[in-house]
Each structure stands twice: as structure tokens, then as C-alpha cells.
Amino acid sequence: MTHTDETDDRLYVPGGAAASGPYRTAITPTTAGWGYSGLRILELAPGRSHTLATGDAEHLVLPLAGGCTVEADGTRLDLTGRAGVFGDPTDFAYVPRDTDVRISSPGGGRFALPSARCERRLPVRYGPAAGVPVELRGAGTCSRQVHNYCLPQTFDADRLLVCEVLTPGGNWSSYPPHKHDEARPGEESELEEIYYFEVAEGPHGGPGMAYQRVYGTADRPLDVLAEVRSGDTVLIPHGWHGPSMAVPGYDLYYLNVMAGPGAERAWLICDDPAHGWIRSTWDDQDTDPRLPFGGGTR
Template sequence: MSGTKDLHLPAGTAASGPYLLDVSPATAGWAYSSLRVLRLAPGGSHTYAAGDSEWIVLPLAGGCEVTADGETFALAGRRDVFAGVSDFAYVPRGAEVTVASAGGGRFALAGARCERRLPARYGPAGGVPVELRGAGVCSRQVNNFAAAGVFAADRLIAVEVLTPGGNWSSYPPHKHDASRPGEESRLEEIYYFEIADSPAGTPGAGYQRVSPSGHGSGSDVLAEVRGGDAVLIPDGWHGPAMAAPGHDMYYLNVMAGPDPDRAWLIQDHPDHAWLRDTWRDTPVDPRLPLYGTPAPQGEETDR
């Protein structure tokens, strides 16, 4: 599978039933990674079978209750992805899962085919590490809510990235399409985008580049992306993801793959890796962080 037509999914083109976006291994043509974006009206609910995948329910806008394995987790959620970090719920393979929302909203269901059945559990917003990566016009914020080494899962890795308007992220271009223990992981990846409106309320856009690495199918994408779009990355160098000036960019990364170790190990593009050395003498964009990890209840934070 290669080419913009196959890998860039404009908003609505991969919708199914209650899902604004429905990417599965079957529809993507790969083996592990899934992403659904569920829209619920106020008072609405949806039940689905986890099947052979583990899932994280992550509020994008609004709050909800998640019920699985006889437990119910109340997620406070957030106004939108540009407003703050969210809490989330992990549900295991084989579970029946119900997502219900009194106020309605949109909820990402990030999934990965897996072998182990781990317990259902709650992920507090206050436990999400917020990391600043890059420098200068390559500055971005990463919410590592389900990064490897942060939150336990069998195969699923998921993070959120926020890029201020005018900046480049996922840069230098990098790849993770070969299994090289200790050096590079083999991971299928989904990018799901939301773009902040201008102060006047006009919608914005960004751009995503994926180029052949010499492994696999040789994926090749240069796409204008808007809110609700997704880009599938089975292989190849990916980056930059470019935020248009005046419009902050959000993307949710969902990854999984066949390697025995759950790890995010990347190889930078050899033509662009030198850029990292310049960051030591370049300050991080002062607009970051857009927000930080919320303080525990009763404490204050200056972030």
C-alpha cells in the first residue's frame, strides 16, 4: 500500500456508523494498529467488543464514563485538545466496553492487537508527563500518556503532539520500519489531526510528509491535512508535520508492531539528522508549553 490516495484519509472518508474515523488492521492493510474516533450526543452511549486488541479511551472533547470488566471509570476529559491534558481509561482484549457521555463529545479509541490480557485501569491526567522536544521553529509539545515506559500495555504506544502555528514537528524526518534490536523498532503508525481555528474562527490546515525509506512498500505522501484527517504510516521516513502560521496543530500518534519489546526506537534521516546538534544553542519556542501536566487536586501550578 502506498501513495497519497491510500494513506491520507480526509475527514469523513473513513467514517463508519458512530465513528467519525474507523481505522483497523483490515482497512489499513497491516497487522496491529487501530484508531476510532467516536462521537456521542448528550446522553449517548456506545458498546463495542475489544476483540483481540487492547484499547485506550481518550477524550478529545468532553467527558465520559467507560465500563469494562465490571469496572466503571469516570473520565473528566477536557474542553478540546488545545485546552489541557486528559485522563483516560485502558481496557483489555476480550472485554465488552461501553462509553457513555452525559454531555456528549468526541472520544479517541486507540487500539493494538496483542497477546497479553492486562487489567482495566484508569490513567489520571496528573500522571501524564508533558515533554518539550526540539527547539526554535522545530519546537513541539508531547503528552506522553501511553508512551513506552510511562504506561503499561502489551503492544500499544500512543502520545499526543502539539505544534505551535508556523512550526515543524516530526522533524528531522525519522522512521521505525525495521526490526533492529536496541536501534530501531518496527511500528505501524497512525496520525490523527486537529487544527486550531484562527482568532476569527476560520479553519486552518497543516501539511504532512512521508517519503520512501527503501523498506516495505515505499510510502509516499505529501498531504494538506485538516481537522479530522488521518495519515497512515506503514513504513517510510515521516516528517515534517507542518503547522500553518496562525493555526496550532494537534496530532494523536497510535503505534504498534511485532517486535518483542514495546519500544519507540527511531532512525533519523541521514540527510537531516545534523539538525539536532543545532538545538543545543537554540531556545525552545516561548509559546510552549501550551499547557502542562495538571497539578494534583488542592495544589497550584504556574504552567
């Protein structure tokens, strides 16, 4: 990997490098050096609980493995969760800024807590798994599956945007490369983004790997090509990002967390003009037959 900007080294965060207390990963706007997006990965042993003060940020409680109970503002939500990320979407909880939320798990588990600094204080709400839109995007070796948890058309929030992507081994996703770092009404929104990765194990239990590319524009250089494994994180303050490359034999999962300063909560992207033509090739290709993971689209 080459470096053209002094911040490049901090954009790839290996699993455990940002651990803090009960959090396997703790990315805040302060540690990321930006204004809005955050992510914590909470691991709870069976029968344990944790209380989080949300402060100035709205949060989701999104199970990665296992189920939990979420208590906030006098409301109790029981999340069924899931066995792991390579399947159907999970149910989830939304909790507002300026509250204390207690997360408990009789069976233990791993829970993503994506967050965004915000102004409005919305109510605690439950997001059922059956209500999460599942999208099969791309075609051929660009086929992937997207779970659209908390986007403008799927779930109300003040600034937070959250989705997850499942990519079969050997395929490329987050492709063609795109960016969202300028406020251009109707064309592009300014959003900071976090990618959190998990990679399926091989048939003999060995750890899988994948690759993530991020590169800058002429006036804002970046150059990142990171080998990622389960628990790793990549921060994208600006620039083109993609592809996310699932190596043959190892399915790839990543959680995307986005937020930004725009008055409108929108996710508008701009393809790298050198590679946007790739989209036109999908019309003549079938979706990868390994998709969908889990029970199917809805």
C-alpha cells in the same frame, strides 16, 4: 503530490472518508492493510452511550473534547476529560482485549479509541491526567509539546503505544524525519503508525490547515505530501515521516498510535541521515515562548 507506489492514495484519509456508524473515523488493521494498529474516533451526543467489543485488540479511551464514563469488566471509570486538545493532557482509560466496554457521556463529546492487536489480556485501568508526562521537545521553530500517555516508560500495555503532539503555528514537528520500520535490537523497532490531526481555527472561526510528509526508502518507495485539516488521518506503514508542518496562524495537534510485531514493546527510531544534523542546532536556541500549552510541564 506525486505517487510512486500504488498504495500512496490510501495513506491520506480525509475526515469522514473512513466513517462507520457512530465513528467519525474507523481505522482497523484490516482497512489499513497491516497487522496491528487501529484508531476510532467516537462522537457522542449529550446523554448518549456506545458499547464497543474490543475483540483481539487492547484499547485506550482518550477524551479529545468532553468527559465520559467507561464501564468494562465490572469496573466503572469516570473520565473528567477536557474542553479540547490544545491544553493540558486528559485522563484516560485502558481496556483489554476480549471485553465489552460501554462509553457514556452526559455532556457529549469526542473520544479517541486507539488500539492494538495483542496477546496478553491486562486489567482495566485508569490513567490520571496528573500522571501523564509532558515533554517540551526541540527548540526554535522545531519546538513542540508532547503528551506521553501510553509508552513503555509511562503506562503498561501489551503492544499499544500512544502519544499526542501540540505544535504552535509556524513550527515544524516530527522533525527531523525518522522511521521505525525495521527490527534492529537497540536501534530501531518495527511499528505501524497512525497520525490523527486537529487544527485550531483562525481568529475569525475559519478552518486551519497543516501539512504532513511521508517518503520511502530506496527499496520501499512512498511519496506523500498531504494537506491536512481537523479530522484527517495519515497512515504510515513504513518509511520516513516528517515534518508535520503547522502553518503560521494555526496551531496543530496530532495523536500518534503505534504498534508492531516485536517481542519487546519499544519505540526506537532512526533519523534520516540527510537531516539528523538538525538536532545539533537546538542547543543554541530557546524553546518557543508560546509553549507550554495549558498549565506546564511535569
